[in-house]
Amino acid sequence: MSDLLSKTEEFVTDLLVNELDSNYLYHNLRHTQRVVKSTKELLDAHDLSAKENDIITLAAWLHDVGYTRGTENHEANSCEIAKEFLKKEGYEEKAIEEVCALIMATKREHEPKNLKEEIIRDADSSHFGQNSYADTSEMLRQELSLLGIADMSAKEWRTSNIKMFQTEHRFYTDFAKKNWQEGKDKNLKKLVKNLKKQKKTRRKEELKVKLKNQSPERGIQTMFRVTMRNHLKLSDIADTKANILLSVNAIIISMLLTNLIPKLDNPSNDYLIYPTGIFVLFSIVSMVMSVLATRPNVTSGEFTKEDVKDKKVNLLFFGNFHKMKLLDYEWAIQEMIKDQTYVYKSLTKDLYFLGVVLDKKYKLLRWTYTIFMIGIILSTIAFFVALKYFGPERIIELPT
Numbered sequence: 001m002s003d004l005l006s007k008t009e010e011f012v013t014d015l016l017v018n019e020l021d022s023n024y025l026y027h028n029l030r031h032t033q034r035v036v037k038s039t040k041e042l043l044d045a046h047d048l049s050a051k052e053n054d055i056i057t058l059a060a061w062l063h064d065v066g067y068t069r070g071t072e073n074h075e076a077n078s079c080e081i082a083k084e085f086l087k088k089e090g091y092e093e094k095a096i097e098e099v100c101a102l103i104m105a106t107k108r109e110h111e112p113k114n115l116k117e118e119i120i121r122d123a124d125s126s127h128f129g130q131n132s133y134a135d136t137s138e139m140l141r142q143e144l145s146l147l148g149i150a151d152m153s154a155k156e157w158r159t160s161n162i163k164m165f166q167t168e169h170r171f172y173t174d175f176a177k178k179n180w181q182e183g184k185d186k187n188l189k190k191l192v193k194n195l196k197k198q199k200k201t202r203r204k205e206e207l208k209v210k211l212k213n214q215s216p217e218r219g220i221q222t223m224f225r226v227t228m229r230n231h232l233k234l235s236d237i238a239d240t241k242a243n244i245l246l247s248v249n250a251i252i253i254s255m256l257l258t259n260l261i262p263k264l265d266n267p268s269n270d271y272l273i274y275p276t277g278i279f280v281l282f283s284i285v286s287m288v289m290s291v292l293a294t295r296p297n298v299t300s301g302e303f304t305k306e307d308v309k310d311k312k313v314n315l316l317f318f319g320n321f322h323k324m325k326l327l328d329y330e331w332a333i334q335e336m337i338k339d340q341t342y343v344y345k346s347l348t349k350d351l352y353f354l355g356v357v358l359d360k361k362y363k364l365l366r367w368t369y370t371i372f373m374i375g376i377i378l379s380t381i382a383f384f385v386a387l388k389y390f391g392p393e394r395i396i397e398l399p400t
Contacts, residue, residue: 004089005054008061011085019068023146025139027067036060038126042119045175055095056116058086059102060123071147078103118172122180125169129180133187137161158195162188224347231354238361239294245368246290249283256280271390275382282375289368293361308332311342314349 016029039060043053062085066077079100086096104110105117112118127136141157144150152160165188171177260276263269301323307313308331313320315336321329336342 004091005057005061007089008058008085012061012065015065015068015081021067021147023143024067025143025146026136027064027143032061032064034127035063035123038123039119041179042123042173042175046115046119046173048115051095052116055098056102056119058082059099059120062099063103063106063120063124071149075104075107112172115173122171122173122176125171126176126180128165128169128187129171129176129183131183133183134190155195155198158191158198162191162195165191220344224344224351227351228347228354231351231358234358235354235361238358238365241365242290242293242361242368245365245372246287246294249287249290249372252283253280253287256283271386272383275379275386278382279375279379282371282379286368286372286375289364289371293364293368297357303332305332308335311339311345314346314353316346316350317353 012032013029016032020028036057039057043056048056059082062082063078064074065081066074066079068081069077082099082103083096086099087093098116102116102120105112105120106124110117110121112121127133130136137157141152141154144152165184171181171184256276256279260272263272297319301319301321303313303315303320303324308315313332315321315329315332321332324332336346
């Protein structure tokens, strides 16, 4: 009989390796080998005849070969394949019928009628009590999805498994109850724990999204942050423009002082006085206006407790508190953050007055650039006119 078992193992291995669809991630050779191993453990714990042991072992090897013909009625297909193989090997008819009966006993809804059926059913579900259950279960979930049988989320799969553990599955043999039930209970606890954890996490995420959608706080803070950043960028741009104009005019005046103005002492260069004067005048005016555009305006830097209580002072602007003591300022800040309206009011004031300063800067800059442009044009025209009508070639030489 050991020869038949060896041939059966070779037959099943060849069939499942070469003819089984690769989408069967769970019902494959590895699963069959696990069932056979569990079957041997159960048979070792029971005093059955050698013939009964062989029949149960053959059923364990052949119980899932029907999957090579598809998932529909795979138990019946397994029986057909088992009969064909065992008849070919000359196995007796009555024993073949017993093997088929055990294969049909592996149906999910079947209730075992004898010890042999209890053994094959316990062996087929032995993975419920093993440490590798989580990985094995995930393989089955993916298999069902790939085959188009069921597409369950992780949460739905856990719920389904918990229901099966609690209401459908049970071990029948004393050996399984003693050795595998504890592992099954642990796996059930893990499933319940993970499901609760997942539900808790999901509730937190839903609550977070709900609060985010219901509360305007985030939107208000973003509005103030973006607006403040834009105002500060505009202020930096204005200061940069003013500094550029200030530097250019400083360079122009330096060049005039070192190169052109010393030559005006010569009477022959009198025609350059007016163009140079126009150039210098407009450059100085541009420099003055550039300085005015960037010159800081610091306020008194003091406030009273009444100002804070009446919400009249903007504690976010340094010009309103730079002369105050630290303790007074800390007290004022604590009073402000107690009142959300006061905080938003202070932020609004800060934005408003920053906007007022920007308006003043850009108006001054516009006039500064306009004056600089006019000065360049007028002084250039003046130089050409002076050169044409009053230049050295226009001086009439007196006869000696």
